[in-house]
Amino acid sequence: MSQLPTLEQIRQAPKVLLHDHLDGGLRPETIVDLARETGYDRLPTTDPGELRTWFRQAADSGSLERYLETFDHTVGVMQTREALVRVAAECAEDLAADGVVYAEVRYAPEQHTERGLSLEEVIEAVLEGFRIGSEGRGIRVGTLLTAMRHQARSMEIAELAVRYRDVGVAGFDIAGAEAGYPPTRHLDAFEYLQRENAHFTIHAGEAFGLPSIWQAIQWCGADRLGHGVRIIDDIAVPGDGEPKLGRLAAYVRDKRIPLEMCPTSNLQTGAAPSIAEHPIGLLRRLNFRVTVNTDNRLMSGTSVSEEFAKLVGAFGYDWDDLQWFTVNAMKSAFLPFDDRLALINGVIKPGFARLKWRA
Numbered sequence: 001m002s003q004l005p006t007l008e009q010i011r012q013a014p015k016v017l018l019h020d021h022l023d024g025g026l027r028p029e030t031i032v033d034l035a036r037e038t039g040y041d042r043l044p045t046t047d048p049g050e051l052r053t054w055f056r057q058a059a060d061s062g063s064l065e066r067y068l069e070t071f072d073h074t075v076g077v078m079q080t081r082e083a084l085v086r087v088a089a090e091c092a093e094d095l096a097a098d099g100v101v102y103a104e105v106r107y108a109p110e111q112h113t114e115r116g117l118s119l120e121e122v123i124e125a126v127l128e129g130f131r132i133g134s135e136g137r138g139i140r141v142g143t144l145l146t147a148m149r150h151q152a153r154s155m156e157i158a159e160l161a162v163r164y165r166d167v168g169v170a171g172f173d174i175a176g177a178e179a180g181y182p183p184t185r186h187l188d189a190f191e192y193l194q195r196e197n198a199h200f201t202i203h204a205g206e207a208f209g210l211p212s213i214w215q216a217i218q219w220c221g222a223d224r225l226g227h228g229v230r231i232i233d234d235i236a237v238p239g240d241g242e243p244k245l246g247r248l249a250a251y252v253r254d255k256r257i258p259l260e261m262c263p264t265s266n267l268q269t270g271a272a273p274s275i276a277e278h279p280i281g282l283l284r285r286l287n288f289r290v291t292v293n294t295d296n297r298l299m300s301g302t303s304v305s306e307e308f309a310k311l312v313g314a315f316g317y318d319w320d321d322l323q324w325f326t327v328n329a330m331k332s333a334f335l336p337f338d339d340r341l342a343l344i345n346g347v348i349k350p351g352f353a354r355l356k357w358r359a
């Protein structure tokens, strides 16, 4: 009988990451450096080791709103061009070191203008950082521009996503507290993106249920769902018989709408009770188009490989399962079809084949 994949082996597999926040993945050492350089004096500690633990624990709050408070400190030190270039470059390095071959990393440009940078300067700094950090590392990184759902700048950000689409911006997203801020608040931005043939995902079904998912898909036209875990509220699982899908869950599965699942993050915000009870188990069994993501590597103390390893531990996933999640993610990327196919056939399948052969 073949062994289950180990964390070390998983690190060597070519992986794809669709849901990762730039301001949720800083190295603690970098936060300390940047705070010193930019005069940010509100960090809870200036010891990198303690800071790592602080983020992890503060994010373990059980509520999305409290989890999001920790971003004050990362966003607080990402207010200069140099800081943004460095954070983006290190993000690409860290993802490449974890074996990620394609990533879409998101952030909200409107949160990085406190010290006078324009939205364009923010976007260009991040693109420059990703260019520097990916060079020669076997990784391709695109960005998603996020608009904050409690603010009113989504149209402006959507226009920038279209303007920069041929130079590294792959799409658009909305994030932030979900309850009380339905996606339809930003309908004009989504309609504009659709008219422009642009791609977007929406954080939906994380801290709020089915109405949020329904609006994101049927009103706003989202290509993908950020999290989407609450889709299980539309699936009845009788004790003995087959699970029965409601109309919305059936639509999501039939249309192959990608779910950007982030298991550890969901435990921290209270969206799932444990990895073993995470909806990903059922959704994978029912062949929804599930992908596995990190959300915020710093706040969750995780990486794509570690998310995979936790799922292997909880559900006994083998190499075929991990390849299936990876191909799902690549199919769902906001990248031209030819490029997706080239990565699947030229990088992902051969990479997994080598690991399976060794196992």
Ligand SMILES: O=c1[nH]cnc2c1ncn2[C@@H]1O[C@H](CO)[C@@H](O)[C@H]1O
Residues within 6 Å of the ligand: 021, 022, 023, 024, 064, 068, 071, 075, 106, 107, 108, 111, 146, 175, 176, 177, 203, 206, 265, 295, 296
């Ligand atoms: O899981 C999440 N749900 C909703 N919003 C989030 C999540 N993670 C991060 N952000 C929000 O997105 C902003 C831009 O990257 C972050 O500053 C944070 O406020």
Ligand SMILES: [Zn+2]
Residues within 6 Å of the ligand: 019, 021, 175, 203, 226, 295
């Ligand atoms: Zn997120």
